Amino acid sequence: MEEYQDLKIIDRKAGELGDLADSVWDHPETAFTEFVSAGLLADYLEKEGFAVTRGVADIPTAFTARYGSGRPVIGLLGEFDALSGLSQKAGVAEPCPLEPGGNGHGCGHNLLGVGALAAALAVKQYLQRTGAAGTVLYYGCPGEEGGSGKAFMARSGIFGQLDCALSWHPAEATHVMQNVSLANIQVLYTFEGVAAHAAGCPEKGRSALDALELMNVGVNFLREHMIDDARIHYAILDGGGFSPNVVQSHASALYLIRAPRTEQAQELFQRVNLIARGMAMATETSVSWELIKTCAELIPNIPLEQELAASFGQIPAPALTGEELRFMERITASSGADKNEALQRALNWLEKPEDRAAVQARMGEPFHGQPLPYQPLAVPPVGGGSTDVGDVSWQCPTAQIYTATWAPGSGGHTWQIVAQGKGSVAHKYMCYCGKVLGQTAIRLMQHPEKLAKARRAWQDALEGRSYLPIPGEVRPRAISSLGRR
Numbered sequence: 001m002e003e004y005q006d007l008k009i010i011d012r013k014a015g016e017l018g019d020l021a022d023s024v025w026d027h028p029e030t031a032f033t034e035f036v037s038a039g040l041l042a043d044y045l046e047k048e049g050f051a052v053t054r055g056v057a058d059i060p061t062a063f064t065a066r067y068g069s070g071r072p073v074i075g076l077l078g079e080f081d082a083l084s085g086l087s088q089k090a091g092v093a094e095p096c097p098l099e100p101g102g103n104g105h106g107c108g109h110n111l112l113g114v115g116a117l118a119a120a121l122a123v124k125q126y127l128q129r130t131g132a133a134g135t136v137l138y139y140g141c142p143g144e145e146g147g148s149g150k151a152f153m154a155r156s157g158i159f160g161q162l163d164c165a166l167s168w169h170p171a172e173a174t175h176v177m178q179n180v181s182l183a184n185i186q187v188l189y190t191f192e193g194v195a196a197h198a199a200g201c202p203e204k205g206r207s208a209l210d211a212l213e214l215m216n217v218g219v220n221f222l223r224e225h226m227i228d229d230a231r232i233h234y235a236i237l238d239g240g241g242f243s244p245n246v247v248q249s250h251a252s253a254l255y256l257i258r259a260p261r262t263e264q265a266q267e268l269f270q271r272v273n274l275i276a277r278g279m280a281m282a283t284e285t286s287v288s289w290e291l292i293k294t295c296a297e298l299i300p301n302i303p304l305e306q307e308l309a310a311s312f313g314q315i316p317a318p319a320l321t322g323e324e325l326r327f328m329e330r331i332t333a334s335s336g337a338d339k340n341e342a343l344q345r346a347l348n349w350l351e352k353p354e355d356r357a358a359v360q361a362r363m364g365e366p367f368h369g370q371p372l373p374y375q376p377l378a379v380p381p382v383g384g385g386s387t388d389v390g391d392v393s394w395q396c397p398t399a400q401i402y403t404a405t406w407a408p409g410s411g412g413h414t415w416q417i418v419a420q421g422k423g424s425v426a427h428k429y430m431c432y433c434g435k436v437l438g439q440t441a442i443r444l445m446q447h448p449e450k451l452a453k454a455r456r457a458w459q460d461a462l463e464g465r466s467y468l469p470i471p472g473e474v475r476p477r478a479i480s481s482l483g484r485r
Helices: 002-012 014-026 035-047 109-130 149-155 208-225 262-283 302-314 322-335 341-347 353-360 389-393 415-420 424-446 448-462
Strands: 051-054 063-069 073-079 134-141 164-171 183-192 231-238 250-259 286-295 398-404
Touching (some): 002 424, 014 035, 035 063, 073 109, 073 389, 109 164, 134 149, 149 286, 164 389, 164 448, 183 262, 208 231, 208 250, 208 262, 250 262, 262 286, 302 398, 302 448
Parallel strands (some): 073 134
Antiparallel strands (some): 051 063, 063 134, 183 250
């Protein structure tokens, strides 16, 4: 159909796009160290005729790629950072690290960045073919995992120029993303004590590790007295050394404090600070804390969700071969998870009998690639995770989709996801996602009244609240460097 002719460029370049995603997979780099990955994507876009600006928002691995002129201006968000400790061989259904303790793409960001790039190619093709006014702006966003790269970019106001932003995330089921993510605050707590011989003169020592452990216990008791949707996690970065016969003079932990709204996360942050200060007093040590990053909750946008759902209905999902389906089943078996979990979750928000029946009929399928039914939700469910796309959504209307690229039961941040990241299924559905995002962006450019409707809904959803950016003195930091002395 003529309406979809601009999407054909994704089919023509599918091999290149798969190779590009695989190259990012081959260079798994964690937050704010993605120099190879960012370079691969930026170079490709530059070769395709986009005007690339590197190092935006004073972040070396952040970049933008622009094509076109005038309004509307539609943003496409790409990510490319990996996770530590998830090194894994591709294409096998058992744990097999390539490099023990090494990094791996356990959240599919090698696909995420290239899928959004594919959409940008389709929009560029439309603008080039028609000569229509409009601009597509690809954002290369580093450090989503533990770094909130988009929050640092949002602080600079870089998303404020957009009429809307669209994004996606690899997943185990295909559907419009409707859940509201949690706001979060990440803080490094450091205790300082006095070293002493733990047997010869323990009375002279003041244990920083004791203080940190007591803080963790105190926060555990706090969990009984916070709202149900809040979460607090921590990782001990420095236990004071490996000599048990020395009273530990230093210890640190990285805390992640989450809640449905930024104000609630801020309140919890203050309560955790009181616990840290109290345990320092109890152990005669000192404590300091350093804000590492914040992340805002997502502002949903039903008009944009409806446009994405319409594109899902218009563009056929790829079919899988028997071999591909058998590999999906082996991956699911390796996790021991319920392959119907994502479908069961969908039933929690679907009300129409025909939609519920359609989902029920799919129970037991080995892959959830076909889009799930969509219906607008007046009160979206609160998700258990966070995304720095939330910070973008405070600066312009924003919506996202999930697209299945891995087997049911793969979970999140697992070796199973890494193992599937270079496969043919991942490539097919990455390109499918690019078509859905690309067609949605093109239709929005053709119908500015739809963008105006999305903006009105966005302004209503903000409820008069203002965006609280990361304080100016906080700089992006590689998470691999935290806690080092």
